[in-house]
Amino acid sequence: MPPLELLLQQAFNGLMLGVMYALIAVGFTLFFGVLDVIHFSHGDIFMLGAFAGLSVLAGLHAAGIGGGAVALALAFLASILITGLVGVAAERVCVKPLARSSPLMTLLATLSLGLVIRESVLIFYPRGADPKRFPQLLPQGGFELGGVAVRYENLAILAIGFCAMVAVDLIINRTRMGAAIRAVAQDPEAAQMMGVNLDRTVDATFFIGSGLAAVAGLLSGLYYGEVHFIMGITGGVIGFSAAAIGGLGNVYGAIVGGLLFGMLQTTSAALIPRGSEFRDVVAFAVVMLFLIFRPSGILGEKSVERV
Amino acid sequence: MSHPESSSHLSRREILRGGAAVGVALALGPAAPALAQKKTVKLAFIGPLTGGTASNGLGGRNSFLLAVQERNADPKSKYQYETEVLDDECKPTVAVQAALKASSDPQVVAGVTHYCSVTAIATVDTYHKAGMPAMVWGAVLPEITYSHDYIEITRVNGTMINQNNVAADFAVKTLGFKTFALIHDTTDYGRAHAKWFTEFVQKAGGKILSTQGTAKDQKDYAAELTRAKGDKPEVIWYGGLTPDGVRVKVQMDKLGVRAQFQGTSGIKSDTYNETAGPSAEGTLAFVEGAPTEKLPGGKKFLDAYAKAAFKEPSEAYGPFAYVAANLVIDAIEAVGPDRAKVAQRLKRTKNANTIIGPVEFDDHGQNTVSLISKYVSQDGKWVLWEDSEYASGKRTLPGLKYKKL
Numbered sequence: 001m002p003p004l005e006l007l008l009q010q011a012f013n014g015l016m017l018g019v020m021y022a023l024i025a026v027g028f029t030l031f032f033g034v035l036d037v038i039h040f041s042h043g044d045i046f047m048l049g050a051f052a053g054l055s056v057l058a059g060l061h062a063a064g065i066g067g068g069a070v071a072l073a074l075a076f077l078a079s080i081l082i083t084g085l086v087g088v089a090a091e092r093v094c095v096k097p098l099a100r101s102s103p104l105m106t107l108l109a110t111l112s113l114g115l116v117i118r119e120s121v122l123i124f125y126p127r128g129a130d131p132k133r134f135p136q137l138l139p140q141g142g143f144e145l146g147g148v149a150v151r152y153e154n155l156a157i158l159a160i161g162f163c164a165m166v167a168v169d170l171i172i173n174r175t176r177m178g179a180a181i182r183a184v185a186q187d188p189e190a191a192q193m194m195g196v197n198l199d200r201t202v203d204a205t206f207f208i209g210s211g212l213a214a215v216a217g218l219l220s221g222l223y224y225g226e227v228h229f230i231m232g233i234t235g236g237v238i239g240f241s242a243a244a245i246g247g248l249g250n251v252y253g254a255i256v257g258g259l260l261f262g263m264l265q266t267t268s269a270a271l272i273p274r275g276s277e278f279r280d281v282v283a284f285a286v287v288m289l290f291l292i293f294r295p296s297g298i299l300g301e302k303s304v305e306r307v
Numbered sequence: 308m309s310h311p312e313s314s315s316h317l318s319r320r321e322i323l324r325g326g327a328a329v330g331v332a333l334a335l336g337p338a339a340p341a342l343a344q345k346k347t348v349k350l351a352f353i354g355p356l357t358g359g360t361a362s363n364g365l366g367g368r369n370s371f372l373l374a375v376q377e378r379n380a381d382p383k384s385k386y387q388y389e390t391e392v393l394d395d396e397c398k399p400t401v402a403v404q405a406a407l408k409a410s411s412d413p414q415v416v417a418g419v420t421h422y423c424s425v426t427a428i429a430t431v432d433t434y435h436k437a438g439m440p441a442m443v444w445g446a447v448l449p450e451i452t453y454s455h456d457y458i459e460i461t462r463v464n465g466t467m468i469n470q471n472n473v474a475a476d477f478a479v480k481t482l483g484f485k486t487f488a489l490i491h492d493t494t495d496y497g498r499a500h501a502k503w504f505t506e507f508v509q510k511a512g513g514k515i516l517s518t519q520g521t522a523k524d525q526k527d528y529a530a531e532l533t534r535a536k537g538d539k540p541e542v543i544w545y546g547g548l549t550p551d552g553v554r555v556k557v558q559m560d561k562l563g564v565r566a567q568f569q570g571t572s573g574i575k576s577d578t579y580n581e582t583a584g585p586s587a588e589g590t591l592a593f594v595e596g597a598p599t600e601k602l603p604g605g606k607k608f609l610d611a612y613a614k615a616a617f618k619e620p621s622e623a624y625g626p627f628a629y630v631a632a633n634l635v636i637d638a639i640e641a642v643g644p645d646r647a648k649v650a651q652r653l654k655r656t657k658n659a660n661t662i663i664g665p666v667e668f669d670d671h672g673q674n675t676v677s678l679i680s681k682y683v684s685q686d687g688k689w690v691l692w693e694d695s696e697y698a699s700g701k702r703t704l705p706g707l708k709y710k711k712l
Contacts, residue, residue, distance in 0.1 A: 129361030
């Protein structure tokens with residue numbers, strides 16, 4: 001058994017991972033909650049968010065506004081806007097026209113869209129095949145707490161992640177649009193009869209979910225110091241799995257699922273002999289167990305029979 | 308039913324088309340018949356053009372295309388060379404499909420194939436069954452040439468055995484590091500590197516404290532590095548390719564792992580330095596052969612590559628792809644576009660004069676490159692160890708600094 005400080009360090013590593021997974025998972029769960037669709041290009045939307053942020057930062061740097069909180073805030077805003085709009089477009093192109101088709105068609109269409117986004121970044125981004133260095137704009141340095149190395153940027157990433165989650169919670173529970181989203185999630189027809197504009201609500205849902213993926217993409221760039229066009233493949237699968245563990249359709253479930261998945265990956269790598277080779281095996285085996293024994297997930301209310 | 312007039316009268320478009328053809332023929336003048344006489348021969352290039360290792364694949368592809376362009380521009384060449392460029396994505400299943408596509412096309416006489424060991428080893432049987440000569444230009448797994456006696460398979464670059472021997476001796480005997488924590492990707496490439504490095508480190512008197520396998524294209528290494536950190540190694544060694552190598556090094560610094568970072572030939576790329584940024588400083592890597600600019604024909608190659616204005620750099624293995632293409636073309640020029648004869652000819656290559664120096668294949672079609680170059684990342688560039696400020700004593704490797712603390 002490793003010493004306590006190493007265990008705590010691994011738990012902290014898991015928390016960092018979990019926050020990013022949770023932000024992606026919330027998008028999956030929102031889309032499923034409102035439209036009963038699994039939006040499989042969401043992982044690549046997450047990647048697009050990171051690249052949109054990187055491009056904005058490069059543009060700001062060229063304009064002499066590089067570095068500091070202003071550039072970072074502008075990058076977050078622009079990336080959320082761009083990625084949110086791409087998310088809305090994705091819904092209009094791949095989800096809405098197939099509303100009356102088999103769910104398999106939507107799944108295939110969104111998977112294909114993900115591939116298009118990924119390959120477009122590869123082809124059109126300058127030297128898109130290479131991993132790209134992401135500017136380190138958060139405070140560097142750190143301190144040790146009980147043997148755990150804590151960096152200031154980690155604390156900033158946790159803070160931004162939790163702020164994003166709180167913001168989503170407030171939007172969903174305290175605003176008219178949030179009420180509309182909840183109403184559509186419960187019963188779209190009844191919601192429409194009560195005057196809810198279905199199209200606008202669905203657009204808003206996809207904007208919020210995709211915007212959150214952009215936040216996750218930027219945080220991933222800031223945390224790892226690099227972004228790569230293939231980062232959305234595993235990011236998407238893990239985000240979806242986290243949403244499934246937590247309970248598809250439940251925002252809090254997605255957060256719990258994301259954190260749990262991050263913890264599972266790090267603890268299995270840390271505690272099991274040759275665990276680093278099996279970290280994904282262990283984490284995805286747990287997902288399978290959840291799907292078999294508790295298909296509604298930890299906090300889920302809806303059945304996942306359509307998955 | 309066609310109108311009788313339409314066949315007897317030429318339309319304006321047809322007249323223009325005919326006029327243009329006559330114009331082109333007149334403009335080409337006496338060169339046109341010479342071009343028309345040359346028989347067309349097709350060559351395949353297979354490498355990772357997309358995915359995590361695409362930068363190396365694109366550098367290899369460009370170098371291959373450069374060799375073909377030069378030969379096509381040479382009036383002395385007997386054939387006109389066409390190319391079939393295929394992407395193996397560094398994935399065995401995709402590579403086998405690409406190898407099947409190339410080898411089942413009878414027009415393809417030979418191939419310059421594979422950067423990734425996992426793809427090169429997966430396709431040797433495919434080339435053998437089709438009888439298509441395939442010269443590996445970047446993969447370093449020994450089994451690619453030594454696990455069979457197929458005449459079709461040759462390799463212009465060296466294997467990882469020599470590389471790890473030099474790397475281990477250098478780290479233990481020259482630099483004085485004694486304890487190592489190994490992280491490697493779980494492909495054949497990473498596993499074999501870890502196996503050979505372990506063997507040579509132990510032989511040199513060093514100690515392996517831990518070995519952890521990780522998935523290729525893994526994003527987060529915090530768990531593995533935290534585990535390794537607990538053993539307090541003097542060196543963190545990574546057996547894998549550039550994108551993952553960047554992540555290990557950057558995350559190592561962020562977690563405060565105070566150890567030297569050492570990689571294999573898989574991380575020796577411009578992309579490593581560009582992406583890792585300041586974190587790259589002091590990283591060690593080892594590659595077969597001399598640096599491109601110090602190769603016998605390195606300057607000529609680099610000048611021609613720059614003139615061709617490719618978008619991507621040639622990377623560490625570009626010269627090998629260039630040489631492989633030239634050797635294949637030389638064989639076709641000598642014996643004609645016949646797969647069996649070309650394979651025989653290539654396997655018997657002895658003392659061929661190339662930009663990487665003399666190439667000579669052993670009984671297994673393996674180039675007997677004995678020279679391994681040691682590199683250190685200095686100011687964002689890979690510098691030959693002997694030419695570096697680390698070797699001259701002006702700078703100290705991070706691992707040696709930590710050792711003194």
